[in-house]
Amino acid sequence: MEPTASFVDAMRAQPENLARARETVLRDLASAGLPRWDAGDSVAVVAMGASLNSSHALVAALAAAGHPASGVVASDLADGLAVVRADHNIVVSESGRSPEPLAAARKLAAGTRIGISNFPDQPIRDEVDAVLGLGGFPDSPVYTSGFTATILAYALLLDHVGVYEGAAEADRIPGRVADVLRDYAEAAATVGRVLATAKTIDVVGRGASLTAAAELSLMVREGLRTPSAAFETFQYLHGPMEVLSDDDALVIFGDGREVSIPSSVLDAGVPVVLVTAADPATIPAAGHANLTVVPLPAGLGVFERAIVETVIAQLAIAAAIEHKPYPLEEFLYHQDDTKLPVR
Structure with missing residues (x-):
C-alpha cells in the first residue's frame, strides 16, 4: 500500500516534502527530453478531484504568458464527453492509479503527454510519454503534501519548457511554507472556529x-463533512451568493473585486474570511465584527501564492476539526473503483 500520514503530520511535513519534490522533479525533467514550447502552444491539464483543483494555478500562469490552457475533467475525456486537441497535455494523478486520468491519457496524442505523480512507477508510467515524480512521500487521505507538490512541479515544468520563470519560485516554496506553518497558526485558529460552526x-x-x-x-x-462549494469571483456575484445567511460562512481569496464582496453580506450576520494581500486601507469593511482578514505577504509569484493560500486553508481545516467529534482521516463512504491496485 502507499505510505499514508495523518492530515496534521503530512501538513507539517510539507517543507521537507516540497524540498524532496523539487529535487525529484528537477531530476526527472533533466532526463525527460521535453522540447521547448512554442509561443501560443495550447495546454490541457487532465485530472480528477484535488488534482484538477491544482490546475487553476497552471492555467493562470499560462494565460498570463499567452498560452491557451484549460483544466479537463478526466472522466469526461475518457468517456467522450470532452475532446482535447492541445499541443501539450499534463496528466495528473498523485497515486498514479486513478483510472479516469489513465483512460483519458489513452485518448491523447502520443508525444504530447506529461504525467505528474507522487508514485511514477505505478500505471501512469504506461500511459504517458514522460512522468515527473514528486518523491513518494507519505500523504494524508485528505491530500496535503501531494497537492502543494503538484503546484511546485508546475512551476518547474513551465520554467523548463521556457514559458514561465518558475524556478526561483520553486526554490522559495519550501521555506515559504515553513514560514506559513509557523506564522499563521493564530489566524488559522480563528478561521477554524468560523468553519467549524457554519452549516x-x-x-x-x-x-x-x-x-x-x-x-x-x-x-x-471531505474532512469537516460540511456542505461547501467553490466559485469564480464574478460568477459568484451572479446568483450563487443569494443563499447566504448567518448560519453559513464565506471564505474569499483575492485582492481585486474580492475585497468589496464582504460589504454586501456582513450586516446580514454572515461570517466572512478574506485572505488577501490588499492594503488594509482598501478593504471597505475592515474592522467589521463579522470579518476576519488574513493578510498575505506581498510580492508572491503565481505558484507561490497558490501554495501559501492552500497551506493557510489546511491550517484552518486542522483547527476546525478540533471542534468536531470525528477525525479528518475517517471517510464515511468508500468507493472501490477510484484507484487501480498497487503494482
Whole structure:
C-alpha cells in the first residue's frame, strides 16, 4: 500500500516534502527530453478531484504568458464527453492509479503527454510519454503534501519548457511554507472556529487563487463533512451568493473585486474570511465584527501564492476539526473503483 500520514503530520511535513519534490522533479525533467514550447502552444491539464483543483494555478500562469490552457475533467475525456486537441497535455494523478486520468491519457496524442505523480512507477508510467515524480512521500487521505507538490512541479515544468520563470519560485516554496506553518497558526485558529460552526461554506477566488478556493471547499466536504462549494469571483456575484445567511460562512481569496464582496453580506450576520494581500486601507469593511482578514505577504509569484493560500486553508481545516467529534482521516463512504491496485 502507499505510505499514508495523518492530515496534521503530512501538513507539517510539507517543507521537507516540497524540498524532496523539487529535487525529484528537477531530476526527472533533466532526463525527460521535453522540447521547448512554442509561443501560443495550447495546454490541457487532465485530472480528477484535488488534482484538477491544482490546475487553476497552471492555467493562470499560462494565460498570463499567452498560452491557451484549460483544466479537463478526466472522466469526461475518457468517456467522450470532452475532446482535447492541445499541443501539450499534463496528466495528473498523485497515486498514479486513478483510472479516469489513465483512460483519458489513452485518448491523447502520443508525444504530447506529461504525467505528474507522487508514485511514477505505478500505471501512469504506461500511459504517458514522460512522468515527473514528486518523491513518494507519505500523504494524508485528505491530500496535503501531494497537492502543494503538484503546484511546485508546475512551476518547474513551465520554467523548463521556457514559458514561465518558475524556478526561483520553486526554490522559495519550501521555506515559504515553513514560514506559513509557523506564522499563521493564530489566524488559522480563528478561521477554524468560523468553519467549524457554519452549516454551509462558500469559497470564492479567481485565477491562481481559485486553486486554494476549490481545494478548501473539497477539504471542507471531505474532512469537516460540511456542505461547501467553490466559485469564480464574478460568477459568484451572479446568483450563487443569494443563499447566504448567518448560519453559513464565506471564505474569499483575492485582492481585486474580492475585497468589496464582504460589504454586501456582513450586516446580514454572515461570517466572512478574506485572505488577501490588499492594503488594509482598501478593504471597505475592515474592522467589521463579522470579518476576519488574513493578510498575505506581498510580492508572491503565481505558484507561490497558490501554495501559501492552500497551506493557510489546511491550517484552518486542522483547527476546525478540533471542534468536531470525528477525525479528518475517517471517510464515511468508500468507493472501490477510484484507484487501480498497487503494482
